[in-house]
Amino acid sequence: MAHSQPHHPASRFLRDPRLPWLEIRRVRAGNAFSHGMHSHDCHSFGAILSGHSEYRNGTHSTDVGRGDTVIINVEDRHACNSRSDAAWSYDMIYLDSHWLAERCSAATGAANIDIPMFSAGTSADPRLHSALVKLADALDSPSVTRLECESHAETLCGLLHDSLHPLPLPDVPPERLERVMEFMASEWQRDLSLQELCHVADCGPTSLIAAFRHHYGLTPHAALVDLRVRQARQRLRRGLAIADVAQDCGFADQAHLQRTFKRLLATTPAHYQGRRLRP
Structure with a gap:
């Protein structure tokens, strides 16, 4: 489960001890924040959700807004600050650079660099933006599983690989x-x-x-959830209590089972369990 640290009302940091290579900051209506030029010892990627801001990286400056993604290499000196009265909100993903390097190899010909250094400072790719937000949403959920978060992170890395650093992925038979x-x-x-x-x-x-x-x-996580729902259906048909079914089948709680059941099957466990065939 993700843990939020003590925070400003507009800002929350999310961490999970099972995922030491990942940290997330969620900022909502953070117009009052003022960032000076600074750097991180990891790669970071920011999805702008609303508002407009000036993004500075080194000597380069550009305006970014809703739907844009900022890309920050390890140790890049950068700053991003609101430039309008509209609520400035974003999700920032921090990824350990060596963890990322195992998924996105260093640029071809860069013999002295063992971690990826992306040349693009921003991206308007909606897939990349969506993957960042989905990863943040997953870590922010009390019912998230390790595999679910890892799957979202790997999906993000795949998009970084494809859109910013295209090298062929090895085929898996x-x-x-x-x-x-x-x-x-x-x-x-x-x-x-x-x-x-x-x-x-x-x-x-x-x-x-x-x-x-x-x-x-689908992803391995989605396949695992499907397996668990199938097992839950078997137990529900036998008349077992919904709370017990949720616990037995790997769901965080009854509410988690209910949300998943409804998302996949368009019905609730209680409704499914109450169905009876007429003789």
Whole structure:
């Protein structure tokens, strides 16, 4: 579960001890904040949600607004401050640079650089912006699983790889993906990590996410949730209590099961359990 630190009402920091390579800051109506030029010991990516601001990176300055993403390499000196009266809101994702380097190799020919250094300072790609916000939403949810957050992070890395630093990802044979599906089918009740699934598939996390999307049309996390919902349906048909089903099937609580059930099946566990076939 993500932990919020003591914060200004407009700003919250989110961290999860299971994901030490990730930190998120969510700012809402942060017009009063004034940032001086500063740097981070990691890569950072900011999704502008509303308002307009001036983004400075080194000697370069540009205006950014809703839908834009700012891209900040490790140790880049930068600042971003509101330039209008409209509420200035954004999500900032901080990723450990060495964790990122395992997914986005250093630029071709950059022999002395072992971490990616992106040349673009901003992006208007809506997919990248959406991936940043979805990762922040996931870490901000009390019912988030480790695999869910990891999947969102790997999806983000895949988009960074494709849109900002295009190098080919290694292909993952379908039989390896089938091994992962079989592994999840036997271990679906546990809090599985992406590292475990990569070990089964013998590939990297970004490649695994991309291969799952290509072959199955969903992420490993979505496949695991589907397995858990199928198990929940079996238990509900047997008349087990919904709260017990939620606990048995790997959901955070009854409300988490209900939200997931409704999202996937357009009905609630109680409604599903109350159905009876007429003789």
